[in-house]
Amino acid sequence: MPGDRLPLAMTMGDPAGIGPELALSAWRRRTPRDPPFFVLAPPALLAAAAERAGLEARVVETEPALAASAAERGLPVVPLEHRVEAEPGRPDARNAAATIESIARAVQSVREGGARAVVTNPIAKAVLYEAGFAFPGHTEYLGELARSWGKEAFPVMMIWSEALAVVPVTVHIPLSEAPKALSEDLIVRTALVVEADLRTRFGLARPRLAVTGLNPHAGERGAMGGEETAIIAPAVERLRRAGIDAAGPFPADTMFHAAARARYDVALTMYHDQGLIPVKTLAFDEGVNVTLGLPFVRTSPDHGVAFDIAGKGVANPSSLVAALRLADRLTR
Numbered sequence: 001m002p003g004d005r006l007p008l009a010m011t012m013g014d015p016a017g018i019g020p021e022l023a024l025s026a027w028r029r030r031t032p033r034d035p036p037f038f039v040l041a042p043p044a045l046l047a048a049a050a051e052r053a054g055l056e057a058r059v060v061e062t063e064p065a066l067a068a069s070a071a072e073r074g075l076p077v078v079p080l081e082h083r084v085e086a087e088p089g090r091p092d093a094r095n096a097a098a099t100i101e102s103i104a105r106a107v108q109s110v111r112e113g114g115a116r117a118v119v120t121n122p123i124a125k126a127v128l129y130e131a132g133f134a135f136p137g138h139t140e141y142l143g144e145l146a147r148s149w150g151k152e153a154f155p156v157m158m159i160w161s162e163a164l165a166v167v168p169v170t171v172h173i174p175l176s177e178a179p180k181a182l183s184e185d186l187i188v189r190t191a192l193v194v195e196a197d198l199r200t201r202f203g204l205a206r207p208r209l210a211v212t213g214l215n216p217h218a219g220e221r222g223a224m225g226g227e228e229t230a231i232i233a234p235a236v237e238r239l240r241r242a243g244i245d246a247a248g249p250f251p252a253d254t255m256f257h258a259a260a261r262a263r264y265d266v267a268l269t270m271y272h273d274q275g276l277i278p279v280k281t282l283a284f285d286e287g288v289n290v291t292l293g294l295p296f297v298r299t300s301p302d303h304g305v306a307f308d309i310a311g312k313g314v315a316n317p318s319s320l321v322a323a324l325r326l327a328d329r330l331t332r
Contacts, residue, residue, distance in 0.1 A: 005036055006116045007067045007076070008327050009106035012041035013121025015086035015095050017305030018315035020049035022121060024057045025317035026324060027075040034321075035328035037119065038067035038076035040102040040109075042084045046077050052088065053313030064114030080105070088311025091124050096131030099123055103138070107145045110296045117297035117327040118142075121320070122305045125172075136172040139291050142298055149295040156193045156292040158266065159276060159302050160326065161283030164256065165266040166275030167194050167292075178271040179214060179227060187211070187235035187268070193293040194266055195244050201297070201330045210255060210264035211236050211248030212274060218251045232270070256282075276302075285318040288326045297330045299323040 013019025023039045024046060039046065043061045050057045058074030067076040082098035103123075109115040125137055135141040139157045146153035158167045169190050170178045191209055198207035212218070213232060215225030222229055232249040239246035247264070254260060255267055256278040269275030279287055280302060287302035301319035309315055 005068065006114075007064065007071075008035050008037040008117050008119050008324060009064070009109040009115035010037050010039045010324075011102040011106050011118070011120045012039060012045065012080075012099070013102075014091060014099055014124045014127060014305045015041070015045055015084045016088055016091045016310060017122055017124065017307055018310050019121030019305070020046055021053045021055065021311070021313065021315055022301070022317045022320045024050050024053070024055045024075060025315070026320045027071075028055060028057055029317060029321055035116075035324055036068040036071050036076075037324060038062065038064060038070075038078050038115075040078050040080060040105045042080055042098070043077045045084050045086060046075060049088075049311070052311050055313065064109050078105070078109075089307045091127045091305075091307060093127050093130040096128050096133060099128065100133065100141075103141065104145060107142065107148070107296065111148055116331040117299065119320070119323050119327050120298065120300040122301060122303065124305045124307070138289075138298075138300065139171065142291055142294060146294050146296070151295060153295065154189060154193055154293045156190055156197075158194065158290045158292050159279045159287050160290050161279060161287045161302075161322075163282045163286075164261055164279045166269055166279045167266055168269050168272045168275045170271050172272065175271060175273070182214065182227060182231055182270055184231050184235040184238070187232060188238050191235070191239050191244060191246060191268060192242075194268065197292040198265060201292075204265055206245055207266065208264040209239070209244065209246040209266055209268055210250060210260075211246060211268045212252040212255055212270055213249035214270040216251070216253075218249045227270075285316055286322050287319060288323045290326065290330075297327050299327040299330075 060074035062070040070076040143155035219228035289300040291298040
């Protein structure tokens with residue numbers, strides 16, 4: 001790994017999940033062109049994960065300022081203050097404090113100039129909820145941490161791949177609540193964040209936004225639902241008046257084939273699975289979760305903790321490698 005680039009700060013994720021072995025595998029798969037990174041985790045956790053998974057990887061305890069040079073000797077690991085006692089596949093709420101610390105310390109490293117971006121490994125939301133975690137997920141917690149920059153953030157989740165990029169307007173809420181949460185202002189605010197970050201970070205001069213309907217056939221002129229006429233179409237019109245290249249609402253079932261995807265840069269969907277099913281079908285191993293609207297770059301694999309295969313050495317690091325490379329691209 002090049003020693004002249006500021007490293008990326010990687011979180012450990014849930015210590016009972018596949019995050020530790022993914023970090024090791026990503027380090028082993030690195031090429032000279034890949035960015036340096038360090039992991040915020042107990043060194044013993046990573047060492048045990050390497051031995052358990054049969055991965056030849058030396059763990060080097062370090063600090064952010066020395067991580068790039070330490071990578072020549074092994075995987076750089078910055079220790080945490082909270083203890084971790086984890087067994088693969090057996091989540092434990094007692095480790096929640098360490099999981100949360102890893103995220104907060106990664107953001108702190110970027111704010112203090114010790115890292116360029118945050119790359120997060122998967123967390124188990126239910127485990128954190130059990131320990132009193134007050135946020136729906138990573139995205140919302142990162143928005144809270146952005147306050148340390150002295151500004152309010154409106155974090156937006158985008159799943160990005162070369163084949164398709166999607167942004168769900170409503171995210172981690174029950175499907176039954178999505179229609180009630182949907183509003184013209186929410187669509188507009190989300191789209192403005194997306195458009196700004198696609199211009200400033202992804203380098204698109206004029207991003208093309210395609211907006212789905214909520215109901216089958218985009219409501220069929222009100223016969224199958226009125227949200228398209230009452231909420232979504234007015235939001236799209238407001239965006240157009242603001243100079244945004246936005247179109248829709250379109251029926252979601254015809255938005256994701258190859259010819260349709262060629263007509264836009266990102267799809268704004270009205271609820272979580274409406275967007276994540278197509279992007280994970282097309283690019284499960286290459287998709288990257290990117291949080292837009294933050295004063296720092298955050299990327300993550302687009303999959304979960306996979307407790308069922310944790311510790312077996314079979315987890316595919318491709319999405320984490322893609323997350324590292326995208327974070328590198330967005331901060332260079």
